[in-house]
Amino acid sequence: MKKKVMVGMSGGIDSSVTAYMLQKDGYEIEGVYLKLHNRNDGYHEKNLEHIEDITKFLNIKYHILDLSDKFTREIYDYFVESYLEGTTPNPCVKCNKQIKFGSMLKFAQDKGCDFLATGHYAKSDGTFVYEADDKSKDQSYFLSQVDKKAIAFMKFPLSTYKKEDILKFAKDLDNVFEKITQKNESQEICFVETVYTDVIKKHANIDMPGDVLDEKGNIVGEHKGYMHYTIGKRRGFTVKGAQHPHFVKELNPKTNTIVVGKKEVLEVNEVIANGLNMFIDDKTFTANVKLRYRSNANPCEVKIENNKAYIKLKEPAFGVASGQLAVFYDNEKVLGSAWIESTK
């Protein structure tokens, strides 16, 4: 009997090609579209129009799963609250864990599927997640908090392709696919259309000028409101008489102050991280750690104690923000991850 795969379909080209490829490979396919946002501006209708076309072309069934309340509670509200608390959130990591490889996986299992496929650029061998071949699109960082048990169900057919190959492939395939390649590439964070501050503005007054402090607590300038800044940012505030660029080192929501310093002040050699999600059992190990998406992997030693990871970096890192994720790699293999709590 054919194995059955549920494909998470967003109406975008990656997941559409994913469904096509798996059908060609001989799987029985069904699609599911997640309603994640409470929008009535035609956003869902446009996506569903594409899904309608693709599923007709493939002659497969699709479902619509409304997870907008869960998404608002667990992803969107967490995003807003993090900025209010002066930390830098990572909503895509939470969404992959709780929504896509949480609720959507459960839905697929309830429908009797053997696998859940998505158009993520990452690899899975059923036990571990790995970086995709296209390093510029790799999304393994965002998948490192998923439940270890979910990995056995993952299928990522795009893992060995480059995005431009997928686009070319889709254009040559059929009009219904070609039409979707003209759709705008989705935003890095699906509910942030421009910049994150536009989202936060809807919930808080972010324009509250305050003092810029140096490391010793002296007032050295003025800023526009702490929520405008993230760790490592170097623009948008004044520092009297500064000869060198200054970077944000710390955000203090209680006093609406920010602490800035020259680049060397931002140097981090140790990181403590909580909310561990490990795919290996070792309590001490060496690895390469990414301290934010798009950062280089930094060699380190890791010790796990009392549910926290104590990470000693072999080379200093700069602009490390609490709220972001420390993801441990052994070459391309993801070993696990933890949320950055503090740095030294």
Ligand SMILES: Nc1ncnc2c1ncn2[C@@H]1O[C@H](COP(=O)(O)OP(=O)(O)OP(=O)(O)O)[C@@H](O)[C@H]1O
């Ligand atoms: N609303 C949704 N419903 C179902 N699956 C989704 C949805 N959004 C994303 N996915 C799945 O997660 C994958 C990764 O999402 P991401 O937003 O990073 O994709 P993308 O590169 O824009 O992909 P696509 O071109 O398919 O939109 C998608 O390829 C799709 O399989």
